[in-house]
Each structure stands twice: as structure tokens, then as C-alpha cells.
Amino acid sequence: MQDNITKLFKAIADPTRRDIFHALVIATSALSITQISNQFEMSRQGVTKHIKILNDTGLVQMEEQGRNRFCFADPKPLKEVNKWMQFYAQFWDDSLGNLESYLDEKKV
Amino acid sequence: MQDNITKLFKAIADPTRRDIFHALVIATSALSITQISNQFEMSRQGVTKHIKILNDTGLVQMEEQGRNRFCFADPKPLKEVNKWMQFYAQFWDDSLGNLESYLDEKKV
DNA sequence: TTAATATGCAACTTTATGGTTGCTAAATTA
């Protein structure tokens, strides 16, 4: 369907998913679906859908235990996002001036 | 409507927009809408829409010159995305083990 | 002035996305 980095960006583009991910990152233990959805306004099924999307990117992993599915965060996939970003980081500071002066300099 | 960071993530979540942004970053001069859209399969209007979205985040800036609108990239807004990422970077390496061992350690 | 070029705007279509409700099934507790 779509490449990995696109899936990652789309996953974290949703505010609710960023919240879920964050909650799991700072949690002191793995949380069940119900425990997670209690922290949000939306229905359990809504949260489940978000978790599935996060799980598809690897940002959330799960472990079944009886009728529970405990979820925990794995920030590692964000490394790829970071790698994407680092390419552009070189233009953040001094290069901005250059970019802005393209028109003046080169008179396209 | 939606907060800045969400707009940023959504903007770069689209592969075509990442391509447009990248093309502008590595371009040696500012490019007109037509010049940009010639590099893509899709219609000029399709590209225009993407550029508008990028422009709304500040990732692309424009300068009108007669009938042309020259576009250039400004990677600065990505700083905010980077800031978001850096919080999770602390969990990338050694902490993954901890995350994965939540269940074992705490026996939730 | 006529023709060509660069662009914006609006309407429309298709598909994705975010969310809901209802039902079923498995695991746990009383």
C-alpha cells in the first residue's frame, strides 16, 4: 500500500494517536486497551482502531495475557523519521538566508 | 482548526508533498508553479493544492513576480517536529529493553 | 492588438479517515 515512512508520518499526524503513544511512553507499566481508552473521551473501539494503526508502524507493541491485551510503546521506529529530518536540519540555520535570497541573487 | 504541529505532520505525511518540498530544498533557484508541476505526473492544479498546504505550514514560501509565483523551501518549521521527536529520542536505545520488559518485571 | 503563458478559483468525484453502534466470543469472577 504505502511505504514505511509515510505510514509513520500518517500515524503520528493524528493528535489522538500522538496522545496515546505519549501515554504509553510515559506509563510505568503496559496498559490494556480498556485502561487506555478510559483516558480518552472516545469509544473503546475508536481507541482500538488508533492502536491498530500505531501497531502497524511498530510504535506500539502488544502482548496478550488472557482476555487482556497489554500495550506498550516502542519509539524505535521514530529513528527513521528522525533520519528523514536530519537531512533538512542542515538548512535550518545559516542556509535560510540563502534560500530567501534566491530571487534577489539569481533574478530568475 | 488544527494545531501547528498537526498541520506540519499532515503536510509531510503526503509523499507527493515530501517530494515537492525536497525538490525545492535542493533546487538551485526558486521555481514557478509550472516548473514544479512539470516534474510531477499530476495536474498543475493538483500540485498547486499541495503547495498551498505546504505554504500554510511555512515549509514553502512564495514570491510573486509578474505572472509567475516563485516558490522556495523553508525548512525552519521542521524544528518544531524535531523538538517533538527529541523527547522520544531518549527512549530509542537503552530504554527499549525496559519497555519490552514491563510485563515481565511488573507482572501487570 | 492578438496570441500565448501562468495562475487562481470553483465544482465535482473518489477514496481515506475518524468515529460510532451492535453483536459475538473468550476469559474471569461469583
Add this chain to the structure above:
DNA sequence: TAATTTAGCAACCATAAAGTTGCATATTAA
């Protein structure tokens, strides 16, 4: 065993997103 809890699945709905075409308009070139 009966009741409760946890969760998945499927259907459905509303809105957003990605892309298209057609037309109008301003600028530039012949």
C-alpha cells in the same frame, strides 16, 4: 453455572483529502 469483563469484528456514517476538469484573468511576447 451464571454473570461480568475484555476485546474483536462488521457495518455504517460524516467529513476530509487527493485529485480532476473547466473557465476566468492577468501578464508577457509576437
